[in-house]
Amino acid sequence: MAKILFINPVVREEDVPRHVPYGIALLAAIAMDRGHLVQVYDANAWRRGEDVLRAVLRADDWDVVALGGITTTYNSIKRIVTAARDECPSSLIVLGGGILTSLPREMMTWLPQVDVGVIGEAFETLPEILGMVDAGQPDWTRVAGTVSRSPDGTLVLSPQRALIDDLDGLPYPAWDLFPLEEVYFKNSDVLYSEEGMLATRRLDINASYGCSLICRFCYHLGIAGDMRYETDDKGNVNPAFDKPGTYTRTIRYHSPEYVVTLVKHAYDTYGINFVTFLDENLMTMDQHSGRTWLKEICRLWHEFGLMPTYEYDDNGDIKSWTGVHWSGTSHATLCNPEILKTMRKAGCSHLVYGYESFAPHVMKTIGKGASPASNIRSFFWTLESGIRPIPNQIIGFPNEDFESIRLNMEAWKKLGIVVKPHFATPYPGSEWFTVYRKSILKQYDGDLEAFILDLGDASAISAVISHNFNAIELIGLREMMLKDDTRMIDAYEKIWCENHGIPEGAPATLYTKSDYGHAAE
Amino acid sequence: MTSVLKGNFTPKKTVDLEPEKKDLETRFENAALKRLGGSIAFVAKKKIKWDADE
Numbered sequence: 001m002a003k004i005l006f007i008n009p010v011v012r013e014e015d016v017p018r019h020v021p022y023g024i025a026l027l028a029a030i031a032m033d034r035g036h037l038v039q040v041y042d043a044n045a046w047r048r049g050e051d052v053l054r055a056v057l058r059a060d061d062w063d064v065v066a067l068g069g070i071t072t073t074y075n076s077i078k079r080i081v082t083a084a085r086d087e088c089p090s091s092l093i094v095l096g097g098g099i100l101t102s103l104p105r106e107m108m109t110w111l112p113q114v115d116v117g118v119i120g121e122a123f124e125t126l127p128e129i130l131g132m133v134d135a136g137q138p139d140w141t142r143v144a145g146t147v148s149r150s151p152d153g154t155l156v157l158s159p160q161r162a163l164i165d166d167l168d169g170l171p172y173p174a175w176d177l178f179p180l181e182e183v184y185f186k187n188s189d190v191l192y193s194e195e196g197m198l199a200t201r202r203l204d205i206n207a208s209y210g211c212s213l214i215c216r217f218c219y220h221l222g223i224a225g226d227m228r229y230e231t232d233d234k235g236n237v238n239p240a241f242d243k244p245g246t247y248t249r250t251i252r253y254h255s256p257e258y259v260v261t262l263v264k265h266a267y268d269t270y271g272i273n274f275v276t277f278l279d280e281n282l283m284t285m286d287q288h289s290g291r292t293w294l295k296e297i298c299r300l301w302h303e304f305g306l307m308p309t310y311e312y313d314d315n316g317d318i319k320s321w322t323g324v325h326w327s328g329t330s331h332a333t334l335c336n337p338e339i340l341k342t343m344r345k346a347g348c349s350h351l352v353y354g355y356e357s358f359a360p361h362v363m364k365t366i367g368k369g370a371s372p373a374s375n376i377r378s379f380f381w382t383l384e385s386g387i388r389p390i391p392n393q394i395i396g397f398p399n400e401d402f403e404s405i406r407l408n409m410e411a412w413k414k415l416g417i418v419v420k421p422h423f424a425t426p427y428p429g430s431e432w433f434t435v436y437r438k439s440i441l442k443q444y445d446g447d448l449e450a451f452i453l454d455l456g457d458a459s460a461i462s463a464v465i466s467h468n469f470n471a472i473e474l475i476g477l478r479e480m481m482l483k484d485d486t487r488m489i490d491a492y493e494k495i496w497c498e499n500h501g502i503p504e505g506a507p508a509t510l511y512t513k514s515d516y517g518h519a520a521e
Numbered sequence: 522m523t524s525v526l527k528g529n530f531t532p533k534k535t536v537d538l539e540p541e542k543k544d545l546e547t548r549f550e551n552a553a554l555k556r557l558g559g560s561i562a563f564v565a566k567k568k569i570k571w572d573a574d575e
């Protein structure tokens with residue numbers, strides 16, 4: 001059977017490692033179930049240098065070195081595959097995950113060390129690759145969902161891999177193959193709620209795939225029905241994602257029994273006291289199931305004895321608990337007071353909301369289906385249920401202007417929101433990457449790889465898609481927003497209008513719909 | 522010793538986690554970087570590229 005080394009690349013280096021890579025943990029479990037010999041090197045958890053990486057690569061005769069992650073792991077992945085090719089000249093190097101899926105041809109070109117790329121969902125593709133390694137006669141073009149190199153070096157995409165239907169047939173993630181005690185449990189706290197802050201043994205689970213909504217900055221990793229294969233004018237087949245007028249989704253979720261049994265397993269085996277649902281949008285699933293899914297998960301949470309019971313300190317504050325608190329991602333228009341109350345009663349502590357903006361004209365261009373009014377309604381429903389809403393904000397949208405900046409500041413003040421907004425960032429795979437690609441390239445002197453290398457958290461600026469503001473203006477405006485300094489913003493608006501030749505009284509914006517795709521540079 | 526490799530078989534060679542060796546200079550510079558701003562400023566000694574003739 002194939003001997004496979006999984007490597008989890010480094011992500012968000014400025015913070016401690018907090019998340020077992022769920023996709024790799026599932027793939028490792030699948031590979032073991034099929035009888036393969038599996039080792040995991042979690043480079044993100046250990047954060048050790050090149051020497052340790054190379055020692056790992058020399059530790060055995062690996063048939064396969066497999067790695068993957070989100071787009072922002074590019075720096076780390078580039079280093080790992082370079083070392084892997086060097087130390088393991090005859091191993092098959094396989095790359096998968098969101099990083100490869102959105103730009104398969106570019107990644108295979110920039111990373112010549114990679115032999116096979118797995119596009120989109122890998123639950124069936126990777127075991128088929130391992131099976132072919134065992135059989136000794138690899139022909140990757142016969143494995144759907146791959147990109148590989150033909151003998152003359154041209155890249156070949158095999159047919160698109162279909163998404164699996166039977167999610168409950170997946171094994172549990174191979175958590176034992178990750179340094180839970182050594183690293184992850186020590187970093188259990190999540191500063192989103194009191195209970196999150198007090199969490200001491202947290203694991204993440206992913207209970208569903210997909211999101212019914214269209215947010216123009218969002219990417220769904222090609223595992224949410226968001227990906228189609230299209231042929232370009234030169235006859236090349238490429239995966240395509242959201243673009244104006246074409247949006248596809250497949251909504252899939254585990255049964256409530258699978259979800260809660262998995263949590264119970266984690267509770268009994270690892271003594272966890274907190275679970276983060278990684279799901280893109282729990283409320284999509286609830287709505288799709290006719291409002292039964294979350295209710296049933298909550299009912300089972302009680303039935304399985306997972307509902308937290310507390311120990312208090314001398315001030316009457318929670319000190320610790322038995323049972324499992326949890327959190328996830330909600331959506332302004334899809335939640336309702338009943339389900340929020342039910343979730344709270346089952347131990348839900350906080351819910352992330354992408355409120356993004358409190359300016360109606362900006363919300364209209366984002367997609368999403370939400371408005372400032374629906375944002376505020378869900379905000380109070382969530383607070384009233386006893387769950388903390390996490391009010392995410394973004395600035396730098398295509399039609400961001402002085403008015404929207406002020407509307408945001410007013411809303412934050414009224415709603416007690418304390419936030420340092422992200423910058424709207426066109427990650428590959430999102431509609432805005434597709435629409436603004438030329439503009440992004442211009443901002444990086446035609447070098448797309450330089451843009452990818454620059455990507456990290458959206459709290460730092462990279463490519464700008466705002467038509468009105470450049471990077472320096474956005475950073476300055478955010479600084480003033482944080483200080484609630486309307487005086488400076490008003491003063492700058494006057495200078496800005498003069499600079500752009502906008503007469504007094506005329507709308508202070510350069511954005512027109514026909515201009516979509518042409519950012520300020 | 523903790524192995525950095527975890528799996529379902531014993532690899533030919535083990536790779537143990539050596540205690541991280543960070544010298545005092547690195548520890549100081551990392552700590553200062555975390556609090557950078559205002560009067561906290563420092564010289565990253567390994568990054569000096571100044572040529573004496575400049």
Ligand code: B12
Nearest residue numbers: 022023066067068070071072096097098121122456457458
């Ligand atoms: C956990 C998580 C993180 C973790 C890191 C996870 C990790 N270890 O890599 C943290 C918290 C650090 C993170 C940060 C960010 N994230 Co994030 N994150 C997620 C989240 C919630 C779950 C990922 C997950 O486990 N999914 C479930 C598993 C099953 O999917 P998967 O890992 O992709 O694995 C499947 C395939 O992709 C593939 N695959 C994956 N790895 C491998 C490896 C091999 C060898 C193979 C063959 C296949 C393969 O096979 C798996 C099975 O099909 C997703 C949303 C979501 N629900 O997916 C967002 C998501 C991935 N994040 C996203 C974003 C935008 C970010 C941020 C940029 C946001 C920000 N704050 O600015 C930051 C970037 C931080 C930085 N500086 O780099 C985007 C997409 C990013 C992208 N372009 O790739 C997502 C999709 C959310 C969204 N819809 O907007 N994130």
